[in-house]
Amino acid sequence: MATNAGDSNDLNWRGEFRDANREALFRRTMQAHDACQLRHALVIAAGLFLAFSLTDFSLLGSSPAFMVLLGMRATVATTLLLLALWVWRRPSLAQAPLPINLVCLLAVSGLLLTIPFRPEGTLTNLASTVAASMALYLFVPNRLPWMLISNAYLIGGFLIAMVIWSPLPGGVMVNSLMLLGFVNLLCWLTVSRIHRLQRAQFGSLLEERSNNRLLKNEIEKRTQLEQGLRHMARTDELTGITNRRRFFELAEQERRRAHRDGTPLSLCMVDIDYFKAINDVHGHAIGDLALTVVAARCQSALRESDIIGRYGGEEFVIALPLANLITAREVAERLREAVSLRPLEVNGVTLDLTVTVGISRVDDGETSIDPGLLRADRALYAGKEGGRNCVVATPHGPELVLLEGVPATLTPGAVRATASAAAPAAVPAGGPLPDRS
Numbered sequence: 001m002a003t004n005a006g007d008s009n010d011l012n013w014r015g016e017f018r019d020a021n022r023e024a025l026f027r028r029t030m031q032a033h034d035a036c037q038l039r040h041a042l043v044i045a046a047g048l049f050l051a052f053s054l055t056d057f058s059l060l061g062s063s064p065a066f067m068v069l070l071g072m073r074a075t076v077a078t079t080l081l082l083l084a085l086w087v088w089r090r091p092s093l094a095q096a097p098l099p100i101n102l103v104c105l106l107a108v109s110g111l112l113l114t115i116p117f118r119p120e121g122t123l124t125n126l127a128s129t130v131a132a133s134m135a136l137y138l139f140v141p142n143r144l145p146w147m148l149i150s151n152a153y154l155i156g157g158f159l160i161a162m163v164i165w166s167p168l169p170g171g172v173m174v175n176s177l178m179l180l181g182f183v184n185l186l187c188w189l190t191v192s193r194i195h196r197l198q199r200a201q202f203g204s205l206l207e208e209r210s211n212n213r214l215l216k217n218e219i220e221k222r223t224q225l226e227q228g229l230r231h232m233a234r235t236d237e238l239t240g241i242t243n244r245r246r247f248f249e250l251a252e253q254e255r256r257r258a259h260r261d262g263t264p265l266s267l268c269m270v271d272i273d274y275f276k277a278i279n280d281v282h283g284h285a286i287g288d289l290a291l292t293v294v295a296a297r298c299q300s301a302l303r304e305s306d307i308i309g310r311y312g313g314e315e316f317v318i319a320l321p322l323a324n325l326i327t328a329r330e331v332a333e334r335l336r337e338a339v340s341l342r343p344l345e346v347n348g349v350t351l352d353l354t355v356t357v358g359i360s361r362v363d364d365g366e367t368s369i370d371p372g373l374l375r376a377d378r379a380l381y382a383g384k385e386g387g388r389n390c391v392v393a394t395p396h397g398p399e400l401v402l403l404e405g406v407p408a409t410l411t412p413g414a415v416r417a418t419a420s421a422a423a424p425a426a427v428p429a430g431g432p433l434p435d436r437s
């Protein structure tokens, strides 16, 4: 979190951040701006330096003194333009004190050189010194100590040059000095204020960026939390598959789609055989593990578009879009085999897991999946009655009928589409027989 970077406590007498890192960051941020400002200042100064050749000429004519001044002006202007070009190529130079101050020194020296050559132009000399002083403060992106040094050199040089080559009456000299002093004070205060304002603005910018970052993090955290909550609200904690509520939402969507498109939708009720015995003999932890394994094995036998949910306890429910009873029977059979294919081995215990599956098809005229689920449950019940570890189908109504086109063994009141007649493998030796009633 950024502090109030523009507070006066954070700034030193130069109007810069006390924190060197923050000052470096500020200067890096300002680099392009400083480079642009310096380039413009150098080009304008070069133009002015050359332009004053005209006044030199009007005062000196084409004398040797004019030629010396012209040479000086050409040298200074060329140096200024070269630095402008260099800064254009390498903007970081705009903040390098050495080249800037060498060029300032040269320009100030050139300006002072005009005094011995044009001693009678007192007013012009004073005015150009004042203008140069202001430019050194306001247009050269220098640090304050360097500004003070170059201005001290300018004023000191002006005084010495005036005393030697163009002595003025005492009162005029004092006036000139006061004027220069006032200009310097004003410019110093202005520059300090600009420095402070720039840094205050930079501090606010940093603070705003930091707040934005915090806000972004908060939004990301909340989005993740929301996603987590949504996932929790839709998922069965133990098995990781869809929970009952979400299953009903998704299955109802599929029922509406099937109704609209005139496509089939089948339902399966899957129940682990003799699950109570697993709990009773091996404990709930292993029972939980068995539930998770069965859920995963069931899911592995399904397509991505199929919907599996935990109906409750050790019962699962599945919606099979685009599947008629024949397809549903094949899927259920695949699922039954996937569960019983290999035993579950845990902590030295070997469990032969099996499931019984009841399947039904949702009728075109039905306005919810409930009647279909009821039929699937009845088929499941029949499968339990008939020996477990099997798939039983019921297309319609209270009676269970033979699937069309599917070879099946008819059991009283039910179609055993596939059944393993073997003794239920999940029962541990001596384990109790289940009672579904």
Ligand SMILES: Nc1nc2c(ncn2[C@@H]2O[C@H](COP(=O)(O)OP(=O)(O)OP(=O)(O)O)[C@@H](O)[C@H]2O)c(=O)[nH]1
Residues within 6 Å of the ligand: 238, 271, 272, 273, 274, 275, 276, 277, 279, 283, 284, 285, 286, 287, 288, 291, 312, 313, 314, 384, 388, 434, 435, 436
């Ligand atoms: N470990 C565990 N057991 C559960 C969970 N939910 C339900 N059960 C148990 O599952 C058992 C279901 O027993 P029953 O309904 O008698 O069914 P069953 O023993 O599988 O017998 P059949 O279904 O007739 O083969 C009960 O003992 C429940 O306590 C659960 O989340 N974890």
